[in-house]
Amino acid sequence: MANLLSGLEKFGLGNFEDEKIFEDEKKAEAISKGTAVKETAEEDLLFDKTYQCPVCDKEFKSKTVRTGKAKLLGTDIDLRAKYQGIDPLKYDIVSCPKCGYTTVTRYFNLITSPQASLIREKISRNYKASVNNESTISYEAAIESHKLALVNAIVKKCRVSEKAYICLKIAWLIRGQREDLDETANDYKDLVTKSETEELEFIKNAYEGFSAAVAKEEFPMCGMDESTMDYLLAALACQCKQYDMASRLVSNVITSRVAKNNLKEKARELKTVILQERKDN
């Protein structure tokens, strides 16, 4: 190809002359999405927050996303929020390196003394901390800590909504990890299939858990009011191919007198997705 970009020296831009106009699309896309420069950007959005463990009293630091620093790009149909250059979900967990007590951030200090005894007895006794000196947390490590949080939740016999919430977060992390996969890798398709199967398992658990929770717990639940929970359950039911339930729940939101307008707007979008999915399946 002739050098289409020649003549730029006068602008001081001579070194662009060998640049391809249509460079590797994948690379360009990665750069525009912010994934290629993620390493530095992600670190800059973090700080070490100090916690005191309510189970063993140890003081430790945990990586936390600076509030208001990450830019929201949008949300998935099931309310998973996506941000530029970072996935804050990976950091929404606190794990004591001494005793293994681990929860989603919002629940860390909400533990009763009988629950703390259960953690000491069933988790701390065998717990071996895995050392992480990285400046950021990988999806793999985040999924592991969330699974540890799920084990903690089971051991301390917490509310079903808390367990459902952790399952939902694990599903979202698996999705985030899948979006990060290298599309040019030989085993890309296999990895995607495996990841989708694993995500669906956690979605099913979240759906089952939240369905049970709404029957016996009070709102707000995991920070969500009743309309938001109806919406979320509709989205999860749709992913589990429970279309009748999904349609019923989404109609509740659309016709609700208390649901906010932006939630109703999302519910109308979800209704279209449910109708389409039902037709396709």
Ligand SMILES: [Zn+2]
């Ligand atoms: Zn501890």
